[in-house]
Amino acid sequence: MSTAARLRVNGAEREASVSPEIRLIDVLRDQLGLTGTKEGCSVGVCGACSVLMDGALVSSCLVPSVLATGAEVTTIEGLSGQTLTPLQEAFITEGGFQCGICTPGQIVAASALLAERPRPTESEIREFMMGNLCRCTGYQGIVRAIMKAAP
């Protein structure tokens, strides 16, 4: 059975219904209306559902919602305010996306990388971003965008 719980999402306290079989992505999309997080493979491989839990990058399709209580969850909606971040701008100017389905996950993952390593090398970018699949760009634009956003 699900229970009412308080989650911290994008800096705000939110009420949600959690249980071991409700995944974090279901809470985000279906209960909180945060549809920026996309569901791709549903098995933790593609990276479309990437979010941060206490700053650590995770697949929200693999996280039982009960384990998100007490954590600070950050989704794509929580990364920028009224204006785009330099990283988001760079994804536009460098051609880091085409169809866009993987883009929220790419941006969240790249934010996690830059938070941890503000000036990553190209090989560090490729290594860290390896699990965020993109079927349009051929990845070059994504790598360039992250390089550009790194100060």
Place this chain on the structure above:
Amino acid sequence: MNVSYHEPATWQEAHALLERHGDDATVLAGGTAFTLLLRQGLIRPGHVVALRRIAGASAIDADAHGGVSIGALATHTAVQRSDRITAAWPELADAVAKVATVRVRNQATLGGSVAHADPASDAPVMLCALAAQVVVTTADAGSRRVPIEELFVDTFTTTLGPAELIRSIEIPARPAGAAAVYRKYTLRSADDYACVSVGALADLGGGVFGGLRLFLGGVGPTPMRARSVERALAGTRVDARAIADAAALARDDVDPQSDTRGSAAYKREMARVWTERALRALAGMPIS
């Protein structure tokens, strides 16, 4: 489904819950395998016992014998980044860094990986090579220390009783002159499970193989110990011919299944190739 969720604050409470609910209870650590198994209908627990509130369950400390004790709930990322582990056993950090993607490593725990007993997982293979001991606790507050290779009995199957829990994994102090290595061969993408992986530990003092422990992942129902390879090299001088001859024996030390990562015959051959590469790497030789 009607699942009751529990977050015990102590190991004793966790054991009590598992005793009370028996086979109807499932333990939840990081949740990666749990979520996949649940969604595939392979587990249908009435009770889920999450361990995350238990104090100290993810600590990585020096143990009483000069080795390292890794709390069952330490994530792969925590193991990978632990100063204690990168100082004593950087080869374990290397093996753990080869698990899937950063997202999985941030969530999946070392104890969860061992309890899940997927024979293609990376950490269990290397932990076997390093002669790790698993500290298993029981409901009556007793505990047993199990050489990790004895814990694995079949695919996804361990000797853990229904009310038993893995509390920590202990890796012995690094002997002087020890060399260790982990090699992983993936067919499709770097984040895949291994087609074949090899973990090895040896003392190469005096240019002779001593104390070799060599395990292979992905090529049998458990991490497979290459006993014939170990025997062939015991006391043998380290040279390329001896390594190649011994590695050929790995083909019959494994018991692979044909699947999307290759036919059984192919995996036997790759077991030979990657055993040779791992042994050459141990000896500081180039690939071939």
